Amino acid sequence: MTVSLATPTDLRALYTDASYEPSLEEWNWLVHKAGAAYKSELSRRTVFESELFGMNTYILMSMMEDYLQVPARLRAIRQHATPTSLVVDDLPIGNKRSFINLAAMPLHYLTGRELFVDLGEIDLADGLEDQLEVMRFWREATIAARTDGVLFNMDADPPDSSHVVGESLMAEIRGRLLPADDELKTAIRKFGARLTAYAFLENCDARTAVCDTGPYVLEDGSFLALRETCTDADGDFPWVDGVRETLPFHHFVIAHRLPGSVRMDNNVWGTAWFTPSDYQADILETRVFCTDDGTLRPLGAGEIEAATKAIRSAHRALYQRLAETDPEERNLYATQMYAWKLKPWARLAGCYDEIDWTVTPRIAESYARFSDPDLALQLIGGVFVPQDRDGCFRPLGGAERW
Amino acid sequence: MTTIGTGVPSYRFPRVTGRVRWFRSPSDVIASIDSDLESTIAIVESGGTTFLSPILGRLGGIICRDGTLRSHLAIVSREFEVPCLVGTQLTEVPEDGAEVTLEARDAETGVLFFEDAGAAPVTAPHPTTGDVSARWWDYVRRPGDEIGVKDFDVEVTPADLDGLIAEKLTDERLDDLVQHMGRAFKPEMTRRSSFTSELFPMLPYMSLSVIDDFHTYAERVAVIDAAMPAQEIGRRLRTAPGQASPLWIWMAGYHYLSGRECLIRMGRLRPDERTEEIRTVVDFWRRLTLAHRGDGTLDNKDAGFTNRYLPPDVVAELAAGTRRLDADGAKALKRLNATVAGYSFLYFTDSRVGIYDSGPYVQPDGRHTIVRDYLSLGPSAFAYPWAADLHPPFAGLSLVLTYDPGAFTSFEINDWGTTFTEPDQLLAAVTDAAVVGHAAEGRRVALRPQEWADVTTELSRSHLAVYQRFADMDRRERIFSATQMYTAGLRPFADVAGVTDRVDWSISPDTLALYPDPFDDDDQAAAIFGTALVANDMPGAFSPTR
Numbered sequence: 001m002t003v004s005l006a007t008p009t010d011l012r013a014l015y016t017d018a019s020y021e022p023s024l025e026e027w028n029w030l031v032h033k034a035g036a037a038y039k040s041e042l043s044r045r046t047v048f049e050s051e052l053f054g055m056n057t058y059i060l061m062s063m064m065e066d067y068l069q070v071p072a073r074l075r076a077i078r079q080h081a082t083p084t085s086l087v088v089d090d091l092p093i094g095n096k097r098s099f100i101n102l103a104a105m106p107l108h109y110l111t112g113r114e115l116f117v118d119l120g121e122i123d124l125a126d127g128l129e130d131q132l133e134v135m136r137f138w139r140e141a142t143i144a145a146r147t148d149g150v151l152f153n154m155d156a157d158p159p160d161s162s163h164v165v166g167e168s169l170m171a172e173i174r175g176r177l178l179p180a181d182d183e184l185k186t187a188i189r190k191f192g193a194r195l196t197a198y199a200f201l202e203n204c205d206a207r208t209a210v211c212d213t214g215p216y217v218l219e220d221g222s223f224l225a226l227r228e229t230c231t232d233a234d235g236d237f238p239w240v241d242g243v244r245e246t247l248p249f250h251h252f253v254i255a256h257r258l259p260g261s262v263r264m265d266n267n268v269w270g271t272a273w274f275t276p277s278d279y280q281a282d283i284l285e286t287r288v289f290c291t292d293d294g295t296l297r298p299l300g301a302g303e304i305e306a307a308t309k310a311i312r313s314a315h316r317a318l319y320q321r322l323a324e325t326d327p328e329e330r331n332l333y334a335t336q337m338y339a340w341k342l343k344p345w346a347r348l349a350g351c352y353d354e355i356d357w358t359v360t361p362r363i364a365e366s367y368a369r370f371s372d373p374d375l376a377l378q379l380i381g382g383v384f385v386p387q388d389r390d391g392c393f394r395p396l397g398g399a400e401r402w
Numbered sequence: 403m404t405t406i407g408t409g410v411p412s413y414r415f416p417r418v419t420g421r422v423r424w425f426r427s428p429s430d431v432i433a434s435i436d437s438d439l440e441s442t443i444a445i446v447e448s449g450g451t452t453f454l455s456p457i458l459g460r461l462g463g464i465i466c467r468d469g470t471l472r473s474h475l476a477i478v479s480r481e482f483e484v485p486c487l488v489g490t491q492l493t494e495v496p497e498d499g500a501e502v503t504l505e506a507r508d509a510e511t512g513v514l515f516f517e518d519a520g521a522a523p524v525t526a527p528h529p530t531t532g533d534v535s536a537r538w539w540d541y542v543r544r545p546g547d548e549i550g551v552k553d554f555d556v557e558v559t560p561a562d563l564d565g566l567i568a569e570k571l572t573d574e575r576l577d578d579l580v581q582h583m584g585r586a587f588k589p590e591m592t593r594r595s596s597f598t599s600e601l602f603p604m605l606p607y608m609s610l611s612v613i614d615d616f617h618t619y620a621e622r623v624a625v626i627d628a629a630m631p632a633q634e635i636g637r638r639l640r641t642a643p644g645q646a647s648p649l650w651i652w653m654a655g656y657h658y659l660s661g662r663e664c665l666i667r668m669g670r671l672r673p674d675e676r677t678e679e680i681r682t683v684v685d686f687w688r689r690l691t692l693a694h695r696g697d698g699t700l701d702n703k704d705a706g707f708t709n710r711y712l713p714p715d716v717v718a719e720l721a722a723g724t725r726r727l728d729a730d731g732a733k734a735l736k737r738l739n740a741t742v743a744g745y746s747f748l749y750f751t752d753s754r755v756g757i758y759d760s761g762p763y764v765q766p767d768g769r770h771t772i773v774r775d776y777l778s779l780g781p782s783a784f785a786y787p788w789a790a791d792l793h794p795p796f797a798g799l800s801l802v803l804t805y806d807p808g809a810f811t812s813f814e815i816n817d818w819g820t821t822f823t824e825p826d827q828l829l830a831a832v833t834d835a836a837v838v839g840h841a842a843e844g845r846r847v848a849l850r851p852q853e854w855a856d857v858t859t860e861l862s863r864s865h866l867a868v869y870q871r872f873a874d875m876d877r878r879e880r881i882f883s884a885t886q887m888y889t890a891g892l893r894p895f896a897d898v899a900g901v902t903d904r905v906d907w908s909i910s911p912d913t914l915a916l917y918p919d920p921f922d923d924d925d926q927a928a929a930i931f932g933t934a935l936v937a938n939d940m941p942g943a944f945s946p947t948r
Contacts (some may be wrong), residue, residue: 041472051446051453052428190459193481197455200474205452207474263808273472275808276768277480277509316435319456323428360517 003028003395003402016149016402018084018140024128027135028395030151031110032402035391037154037268038107042392052322053205053334056376057367060115061331062338065363067112070105071084071130073342073355074137078364080349083141092145092164093213094253094291096230096344099162100211100270102145104341106138107269110393116382117394125398132396153266160265165226169296170216173224173255176298180256183285186241187301188288189280191229191308192254198315199229201322208341212272214264222284223262225272228253233292236343239325239333243318248303249290254402257285272324328367335359407465407514408557409490412476414768418443418485419503419517420462422496431457443502446475458482460851463504464516465490487512493557507765509807510706512864534562535569538698542575542582545941549589551703558698560812567633567692571685573677577947580659584942586701587656589944590817591936602752602884603870605927609664610881610913611888616661617910619654620679622892623686625784628831630899632686636693638898640711643720643773644798644840646783647758647892648702648709649819651694653891655687659937659944666945668920669932672943680947690895691711707814709760712773717763718801721771724834735801735827738837741858742776742799745865748872749779749789751884758819765804770813772821774801779861780842783897784890785907788871788883795860796839796847804834881922 008029013020024031077086085096113131116122124350139151148156148163156162165173178184199209209230215223215345232240233250244250258264276282288299299307322330336359346352369374382393395402420443425431434442435456443463444454454464454475459482466475469488479486485504492514496502508907537556546552558566570650571579614828626635639645662680665671691700699705712720727735746756761772778784779794809831812824821828837854839847849857889909896902920926935943 051448053427053452189481189483193459193478193483196481197452197458197478200478201452201455205474207477261806261808271472271477277471278415278483278768280483316456319428319452320432322452323432 003399005032005402015151018143024397031393031396032391035393039392041267054331055193055205056380057220057370058331058334060376061335061363061366062106063112064115065339065359066109066352067116068360070109071133074133076351076355077345077349080351083137084144086348087141087144091291091294093226093228093282094251098211098228099164099213100208102141102339103269106134111383114128118382124394128397153268161215162266162270164213172296177257179288180283185283188286188302191304194308194311195229198311199231202231204337207271211270212266222257225256225258225264226253236340243314246314249292251291251309253289253291255287256283258282259284331367354391388397403517405513405515405559406494407490407492409487409512410471410510411512412486412488413480414506415485417505418463422500422502423498442905455599479556539565542578550585554699554704556698567689571681573948576681580944580947581942583659584944588943603924605924605931606921607881607884609927609931610921611885612657612661613664614909614913615658620682621659622905623683624830625901625905626896626899627686629901632689635695635895635898636690640694642716643800646776647775647777649755649758650891650894651690652817655684658683663934663944664930667930674948677947702815702817709815710763711760722899723763723836724802726802726834731851733834734851738854738858741861745861746776748868751887759815759821761821769804770807771804783894788868792864794864795857797842798840800838802836803832805831
């Protein structure tokens with residue numbers, strides 16, 4: 001059985017009308033589109049390993065955990081708030097419900113589905129309602145979050161861009177930018193590098209806390225690039241206990257205005273690539289903002305310096321702690337890190353404590369099996385870069401191929 | 403300097419030298435946290451970023467043996483501005499304490515090398531020439547993708563290159579090479595849309611010229627090669643722009659085999675005949691190409707559709723002469739380019755072989771430069787009768803064109819030195835340019851923008867003169883003039899070797915016997931040429947040699 005890949009007739013409704021309920025064919029069109037973009041991106045990466053974290057292992061475990069847990073958790077959240085209200089009630093940037101978090105929601109969940117199918121534990125026809133629950137939440141929240149009328153970055157204008165900031169917030173950001181002299185650029189570059197490295201460590205070598213939106217093209221041909229980097233402020237990650245408290249700020253947005261001669265390509269999950277790669281010399285205006293209190297507060301030079309020093313100390317402490325942690329425990333942290341993407345949504349919805357966040361025992365125990373690097377690589381490779389299809393995901397509803 | 407590894411630079415970093423330190427576990431990192439690391443080049447196995455993260459910002463450089471530009475380590479090292487090579491293939495494994503240098507050659511290529519090989523502790527021997535040879539011939543034998551493109555994955559040092567050039571072309575290798583050439587050639591011919599010219603009967607003259615190459619090249623090549631080996635000619639020709647271009651080198655092998663294929667198609671030659679002659683010519687082409695390209699590749703497509711044969715100091719000198727184009731300058735450049743291109747096509751009997759783009763050469767600021775050679779504008783080593791009394795302002799011209807690579811989503815220079823870009827208006831993206839005139843005695847003259855219009859005017863005069871000469875010719879004269887245009891292809895190499903007068907340049911009687919029947923007939927010529935090289939059932943354009 002195959003599924004048609006005909007383009008839906010009413011793309012406007014599919015992309016922008018949260019009240020519209022797509023048909024199964026239209027959902028599958030979105031699944032295929034997402035899977036093809038995901039495969040394209042993943043096939044350009046060769047490394048999913050780290051000396052500190054066995055990435056293939058925790059990717060397997062966390063995405064299978066997503067498949068088991070996410071639908072029920074989303075239903076619990078929906079009991080308290082709609083996806084739209086969760087998005088519009090808060091600042092669209094500088095929090096952990098970022099674009100990258102939202103984009104990962106169906107990608108990780110559907111990867112988990114593929115893994116269970118490949119392992120022979122479920123059939124392609126199983127779990128359709130759960131799968132649609134996840135797709136619906138993602139679509140509604142994405143429609144509310146994006147200001148550019150599409151669901152995927154590759155469809156935006158310009159292509160490979162994402163836009164979540166409206167006009168008034170854009171004006172506020174632009175009004176606070178500072179001319180980028182060498183001293184300021186150096187300070188912000190060092191801060192950004194230190195913060196990014198720490199965010200990767202806190203998130204077990206995943207980039208999920210670093211999210212790019214833009215390019216926001218301006219009237220003079222220059223553009224704004226926004227990088228959100230959010231460390232754990234709320235106690236989501238127990239491995240950061242005692243470290244997070246040493247940081248003066250936790251949620252940041254770094255804004256750069258860049259000339260049109262620099263190109264920014266923003267991939268399907270919100271990681272940007274700049275051409276030329278050493279674009280920082282071209283920055284025209286810049287600013288670091290803190291969003292800890294839900295507003296956009298520009299940081300002064302002294303605050304940036306203090307934050308840089310604090311992040312450096314926190315980094316050392318966390319690294320020491322993780323290096324001394326048993327590898328299996330470390331892997332559990334990493335599994336939790338990915339599998340807990342809904343924690344910030346549940347906190348905002350007010351149902352955090354209603355949800356059991358414990359990793360499913362059989363998933364936690366699967367470490368013994370999936371810590372075999374060859375098996376992990378084989379399983380991950382079969383989903384991320386499958387040889388028999390042009391995307392990562394097979395159709396929903398039972399069909400075997402597109 | 404001994405290159406011991408190549409990888410992809412995470413950004414265009416300046417050259418950095420430091421001492422190697424291996425990091426294999428988090429305890430290695432923790433043990434170094436309080437060390438001075440500014441001159442430490444860290445070597446790690448994989449591309450995660452957390453492993454090195456506590457010290458990453460203080461390192462002098464990083465060598466990662468795995469990973470891509472999209473790996474986390476590449477992202478964060480770029481943020482820290484710490485030089486980093488990812489996906490590094492080490493041909494030697496330096497020990498802790500070895501002094502090494504990292505250099506980003508361009509956006510895609512970075513190298514790791516010893517400044518002084520003798521001082522470096524090394525645990526693994528450098529691969530022998532035999533290893534490189536085996537991998538190089540594997541590359542030759544691989545079919546590639548649907549248009550014959552295949553990644554060139556062999557690290558070839560200058561010593562390796564000498565070793566490859568010195569290799570004997572056995573029967574097996576000859577056939578491998580001919581098949582490689584056929585697979586590379588056929589897609590280019592298939593993609594070419596037109597073989598027509600109002601002035602010149604193209605298929606008759608192309609067929610006659612390549613067939614004459616087959617009839618004459620073995621003897622000509624033997625004379626030239628004996629006076630100066632092909633590899634030495636190749637080395638000399640890569641020292642400056644405006645000399646016999648890579649396209650003429652390419653034709654030395656490919657046109658010769660095209661002639662062979664036409665004769666096979668006509669039933670005048672069996673595939674297993676004249677093998678020693680084929681070996682002589684293909685081996686000449688092989689050594690000439692390897693020495694001229696210098697990187698071990700044989701084709702532009704296998705080098706990522708590039709040809710960067712010019713030495714860095716020459717490119718730097720050419721680029722230093724470029725000037726920012728204002729609107730008037732851009733207009734003058736386009737006019738000059740259009741005029742010279744039109745003239746060059748006519749001079750070379752409606753063929754592109756007088757034009758060659760080399761590059762793109764990456765500039766320190768990240769922009770790219772191509773060097774467009776207009777090879778011969780007047781009397782030259784080609785000794786064309788229609789050019790004998792021309793007096794163009796220069797023997798040749800080179801345009802040095804610098805642009806932002808971000809202006810293009812696709813940029814390819816094919817094996818004929820023709821640039822294909824997307825969007826397709828190359829000159830519209832050029833921000834800085836220089837025009838260099840090549841004087842007859844070899845001197846290079848930088849032309850100021852205000853002089854470009856004068857050159858344009860003078861070339862227009864030469865254009866009229868050449869056009870008049872060709873217009874006055876009858877069909878037969880035009881066919882044989884154009885045939886001669888191609889069959890003089892070895893003259894520039896004979897000129898370098900100093901043996902022009904010792905070679906018989908006349909068209910072979912065996913070739914002349916094929917005119918007027920069948921090659922005065924456009925349809926018959928098209929059928930023979932087309933079916934021989936394109937419309938056959940072989941994977942490539944050329945028949946096996948055994």
